Amino acid sequence: MLNAILTSKWTKVFLFLLCLAPAAWLVWRGFQGDLTADPIAFITHTTGDWTLRFIVITLAITPLRKLLRLPQLIRFRRMLGLFAFFYGCLHFSTWIGLDKQFAWAEMWKDVQKRRFITVGFAGFVLMIPLAITSTAGWIRRLGGKRWQLLHRAIYLTAMAGVIHYYWLVKSDVRKPLEYGLLVGILLVWRLAAWVIGRRKQAAAGSASRRPEPTTAESA
């Protein structure tokens, strides 16, 4: 039953629409004239929040499919990662178009001068090659191992996103710390899994010298 749900094409369609809901909700509130007294700040914060949420969700896929023994979850990872990029684009273009109103020189000064913008900008730019190379074709072209290495850049983006948030809030740091905790857990889990994997490999290697299978999906 669970397997049927996880492998159904309709689940993916449903999830796709669900991921669009935050954007749809913003548009709907816009038509209601209900974007708070400072709509530009509200849209910036909402899209930024969802970028971080989708990064966290994407990073959670691998631990979840291993812990819950649900390998089918991998089907959704690319889409979730691309939604992180989608909300990141909305966030970035809100800043460019609505906040800074295409004052390029001023924006470039901000990127250099204000550390929260510097780190946020870096995190966003790092996502661009990942979005471009997210297709099966690019996995083939790059080779599983190289592709995997490249896509570990998402760890840096996640950290940059948390630091970006932490540096921009005034005094109430609860929300950035919550994201920091989640990203921290997800990265520490990977580190632990890697250490344990190496030990097992070393033990198995000394016993039978069997080569470790690698796939793009184990990142």
Add this chain to the structure above:
Amino acid sequence: MLIKKQPDLTYADVTPKTLYMGRRNFLLGLVATGAAVEAWKKLPRLVSAAGTGSVPVKLNGVVKWPGSTSDTQTPIEKVTTFNNFYEFGTDKGDPSQNAKNFVTSPWTVSVEGEVAKPRKFTMDEIMKIAPLEERIYRHRCVEAWSIVVPWIGYSLSTILKLVEPTPKAKYVAFESYYDPKQMPWASSAGIELPYVEGLRLDEAMNPLALLCVGMYGETLPNQDGAPVRMVIPWKYGFKSIKSIVKIRFVKSQPPTTWNMYAGGTEYGFYSNVNPSVDHPRWSQASERRLGPGLGLFTRKIPTLMFNGYGDQVASLYAGMDLRKNF
């Protein structure tokens, strides 16, 4: 950068004192004060049986102050739903939700310290010390947004003079009401509370420094600092302390909440609006005016030195390096 500006007021516009204190005005003032006191007395009864907090009541006969800005006013719905009042939560929308049960009556303000006649003022007394004026001020937040609000009150100097400050008094320290039971959100605000603010004595005595008891024709809503707050239009908004319970005359510069935060590197004691001194995390050169409408494509407007009130206050800072004393 040279900022050309259209000053709201020049010295030529100042009403001569004799005219200002003229008989008609004085009588009008009496009527206004009477009406204000009547409105204030109704307040406790308006505290609903459901146990919710104080709600604004209409203030009648408020005198129009001649120096008001002609800038478009920010709609009241925005000023009451977009607040920085960390005791009631750090999200802009929190105070309008969380301050609903805040009870602001009875209320007293203690004026004390280096004064000949320290005194506790009840809210009734505060409402009738002077005729209430409606003053439309620009209000510039340090976060680079601004609003235009018709505040109601009178010059802080009026009440300060009543307690007769001694020659030792050099600064005025303010303290907000703080009750962790009524304000459980305060524990995660990330700033030390109670909220404290301060002004140099000459700043506090400047006629623009408004002791504010209302806005948009009514008493103050809780989230906007009921029942009495400061409005200091030439300084960033956080200097305009809300829900005041204590005003203390002191000899030396008092600690202020946001100045203490981050060791004074981000928010100065003076915090005069100054487009040429950036906050470390954002530029102060321009601001987003929150006006009528959705405001999705609002162009930023240049921020004016002293928020455009230089004619009235620049002399307070003659000879001071405002980059250092930001």
